[in-house]
Amino acid sequence: MTLFDAKPSVGRKFLVAGRGGLNLTHSEPREKFATRYTGAEQPENFWQTLLAEFDADALRQSAAQLGVETFAATSGRVYPRELKAAPLLRRWVQQLRAAGVQFALRHRLTGLRQDARWQLDFLVAGELHTHEADAVILALGGGSWPETGSDGDWVSVLEKLGITIAPLTSSNCGWEFPWPAAVLAQVEGQPVKNISVRAGETTITGELLITKYGLEGGAIYQLGSALRALPEPEIVIDFKPAHSVEQLVRKLGNCPRNFLAEARSRWRLSDAAFAILENLHPPFTSAEALAATTKNCVLKLTSPRPLAEAISSAGGVRWRELDAALMLRQCPGIFLAGEMIDWDAPTGGYLMQGCFAMGTHAARSALAWSGAK
Ligand SMILES: Cc1cc2nc3c(=O)[nH]c(=O)nc-3n(C[C@H](O)[C@H](O)[C@H](O)COP(=O)(O)OP(=O)(O)OC[C@H]3O[C@@H](n4cnc5c(N)ncnc54)[C@H](O)[C@@H]3O)c2cc1C
Structure with a gap:
């Protein structure tokens, strides 16, 4: 299994979120939690079902398994005790490496082509490299804070495959x-x-x-x-x-x-x-x-602040393009997770929880897909 990223290191936005103490999730009941997510065309009960699979407790437990204890502040927001992102990211990467995951950094995805297997084109130091895979999970982020890597360049890659995408716009912004x-x-x-x-x-x-x-x-x-x-x-x-x-x-x-x-x-x-x-x-x-x-x-008000400054982005791949496994209907074997999908949530830990829960679901779906082949 290989994790590709355009940047020289992974989790840059995660580290930026750490500057605010890393509000990982929220401690409110799951039913209320699920109502925090908005977005045109979201399938009914999607978030209830998703959070039943991986909720705030599951996220806190996975941090604890990496030796990072969390606490719920009086606001209900959940943070690591140390209020830092780096220790959690470091241990998480170590765990993935120990599990045999290869890291291919400075690999910018520029194209996806379907053959017997999926062909992934990457730009690496100005040269085109192609990798093959049966199952691909895309978690390329939205368009805010492009210096962290989530620059929305993937939009043209998916549009070439005929995928419809709601324009990325500023959310959780001034x-x-x-x-x-x-x-x-x-x-x-x-x-x-x-x-x-x-x-x-x-x-x-x-x-x-x-x-x-x-x-x-x-x-x-x-x-x-x-x-x-x-x-x-x-x-x-x-x-x-x-x-x-x-x-x-x-x-x-x-x-x-x-x-x-x-x-x-x-x-x-x-x-x-x-x-x-x-x-x-x-x-x-x-x-x-x-x-x-x-x-x-x-x-x-005149207008929202520019997307580059926003905490998150609204818009992204439209829900109609995805099935319940978070797989692109038009591209069997390609799964999506995180902010690149057309959902939105307020600050409070809902963004990360949403990304982690979607990542878990997409990963399980991709494993099932590869196993069935
Ligand atoms: C200042 C700030 C503070 C925040 N604080 C919090 C918080 O406390 N709590 C919270 O819940 N949320 C917070 N968020 C939001 C949260 O960080 C994001 O919602 C979350 O990181 C999105 O995760 P993601 O996996 O979808 O994308 P990202 O974390 O953006 O990751 C996308 C990855 O894809 C890579 N990539 C993109 N395009 C390509 C390409 N073409 N080829 C290869 N790689 C590519 C990028 O390099 C990047 O590593 C904060 C955001 C900001 C900007």
Whole structure:
């Protein structure tokens, strides 16, 4: 068995994820876990079935077998105790080598041809090398962070075989918003915490980060698919989700003017919320108007940040191209796993868990396929 990779080493995005502590998976119940995955045309119950085969516990156990213990943080996110990716990757590669897996690095897949067996064309130091195989698992990633190797170049390789692919787009990414200079001067780099944020029908409780170009943060990442579905992407921020408009008005008491300045202390508005309300709206002439805007502050977003910067990508090989074994219907013997398929999930460990579970399923399917030949 040979593992080919275009880069001089494997698992580069895995290592990048390690910079954030390596959020391997999540500890929530499997039924809820399965609802985190979205994507056009996903087969019904696909994720329930997939996670029943390889769930968060299975992933934690496989890390433990490699000597890497994990823990669930209060958020439910699961990390290695050391909060590092390198030890896990190193031991995983050692285990594969010990099992007889060959590593062929600096091999860029440029073509797939069907003969009696599959012919895989690789570019190696500028020369074409061809390898043969009965079963092939492609796990070539999406299009984010291309410097880690997942540059989406495989799209043309599969399109030549007639495979349909939804365009790779940014997911779990920041969005652009033209902040007035005064907002950036006051609160660039600051978080807006304890808010709820809505896009279309989806509401998320979380936080946002004000950046030079717009917004980052968990809440906007989780709203990605809802935002992409809107003809004109906009979010509605509720800076005081625990209070109704009436309660906020009552808390302002009989304040006759300077509503926003009073609200800053009486409602404990964060600096960022204050700066947004002060600079994006004309002066408030009543407590009611301020309370209503505080609970429904609309920001019309310009566009998602570029794919190269995103944590993950949406789009990829369309589900209709795959059977239940994750094999390409048009290319018997070629199996797919990971971000190159048209699914999406929020941050929280769902991305890695999805990739590991798909990898497990594709590997079992490929073994069964080779054994049957
Ligand atoms: C900054 C950052 C932080 C993240 N943190 C987390 C996290 O904490 N938790 C989480 O769940 N997810 C996280 N993710 C997402 C997660 O890393 C990815 O979803 C996951 O790595 C995707 O796995 P994959 O196997 O599909 O592809 P990848 O990990 O992208 O691997 C694809 C591999 O294919 C190789 N390849 C591509 N094209 C070719 C070719 N033509 N020929 C040969 N080889 C090729 C690449 O070199 C690469 O090694 C993070 C992502 C980023 C960018």
